[in-house]
Amino acid sequence: MSHTQRKLSFILEKEKEMKIERLRRAWFRFKKSKLALTGFLLFSTLLVMAIFAEFVTPYPKHAETYVDFKARFRPPDLNHLFGTDHLGRDIFTRVVFGFRLAFLMIGIVISIVLPVGTVLGLLAGYYKGKWLDYSIMRAADMFVSIPPLVLALSICAILEPNIVNAMIAVTLMWWPWYTRMVYSMTSALRDEPYVWAARALGVRDINIMFREILPNILGPILTKATLDAAWVILIGATISFLGLGAQPPTPDLGTMISEYMVYFPQYWWMIIGPTLGIAILIMSFNLLGDGLRDVFAGE
């Protein structure tokens, strides 16, 4: 083994160690941050509840179409934690199934928006000043020039109002915000010395974008994704609340509030369940996001 090779393998090994060390430090900060830990616990509890909704809830049959007129409008008690609704369904059960829908929505929306928004932002930021930058960013500007809720609502309305189209609407509404953030970070990083060095060594543009720039902005991207997830829940609930998203009897939290609002204020306790559900869901994502920000900020 020549001297250079030995030196190179030493450097590589060192780098690997440093990577592990960095991860360990991030984990340490995560453990120390009470916010992140609480958010993570809350989030995972809700997620487990949502996944195993059939086993956690007392009346899994009550989630969608089920009618029991004798048991309708029961105030909260031990059997029915949040009471029963106008068709005699257990509201607690429906809320837990609502969590499942909300997580599904976030999962699908994030798995589309995160890669697409990131790639578009990277491309536009890396080729700043070229036509690619202009076409991507002007398209993003177009979507940003109108309030997100109105855009989402009108897309839902033009398509058929249901939960899948609500997801499409939220995706279409959300990507530009994301692309703009990645864009501004990328265009700040593209003149860093290490990017110049990589370019001088003849590294291909694609590799510079994904191997040099992307790892450096991954922290803020993930933080924003978590914080925005809360926002997606809110917009999703609002779309359903206004009757343009999930339709009854789908156990969506927003749909439930609009369904139960009809019996307001006489049977006011009916909206406690879905309201608390939305609040706790948004809170878990916010806590997690704030915690992640603390973790990444320490670097």
Add this chain to the structure above:
Amino acid sequence: MKNRLNILYVLERIFNHMLFKRTVLSLLSLFGLSLIIFTLARIMPGDPARMALGPRAPEELVQKYREMLHLDKPIYLQYYYWLTDFFQGKLGISLTSFREVSVDIIEFLPATLELMLYVAIIQITGTLILGTLSGSKPGSILDGALRVFSYVGICVPPFVWGLILQFIFSYILGFFPATERLSPSVQVPRITGFVTIDAMITGNLRGFVDGLWHLILPSLALALGAMAQEARILRSAMVENINKDYILTLLSHGIPNYRIYFRYALKPSLVSTIPVVGLDIASLIANAFMVEVIFNWPGLSKFGITAMLRKDLNGIVGVVLVAGLVYTITNVIVDIILTLLDPRLRYGGER
């Protein structure tokens, strides 16, 4: 010669001004947006005319609607027709009210704008007072309360605030009316469409108080959550600025505390707060939808939601464009205020 150069110089300064660029870009964006919504509405699978009129509508009627919207022509021609109508101030006939969409919008928009105005007043004063007070004394009771409240504010959507406020203050305590803009017994003539302003112009004190009374709950519902967050942002900017040297200098010169906080520390702190407040206020045009539904407020949502549920194409495009326009104008106003506060921003400086 010199004079001509001067004109060129002035023109260049105008064209390079951030506000000019922003305004032109926003207008172009709105134009592009109309194209997107327009195309989306027409390339959807299924016959839009049939969908709008329902499965039981007679064929002649559907055919007539198709002709009215030029749905039988190629899509670029449809957009051309729509655009020529648009520049003549016509947005097409609405299916929900069977009137010109612009007439509907003129009828319903002022109620939303009035709501927005009062929300903005509450938000701005609340943010200034709460943010400055808690920023000047980090760790105080007020600071802690604001922290908790801002967390609650993020987690509870405005429509839930609306329901809670309505339940407590109008159904249980009976302080405020639950719905509508005015009590049935009170009449205010329509001049600007803003109930409180109309009442003031006509000198109708009873109408003014009644209108204001109806406005309080919906504006609070929209303002509370956002206000807490904005106050938090102002607070952290204040805390940062208060530790700077120039504040210490002012203190050593014996300038009273309240003057330092509300004047010298507040102004630089506002630069980071105003964009957030501005975006929140601009978004109100859409967020008002949720609260208007609860309080049965005759605003843009009343027309917009019905149009959306009935697939009224002209109505939807009209509402989207108006919402976009209000949003854009609000954002430009915010930019003007920002450039006044921080001249560096005028020619593309960093925030």
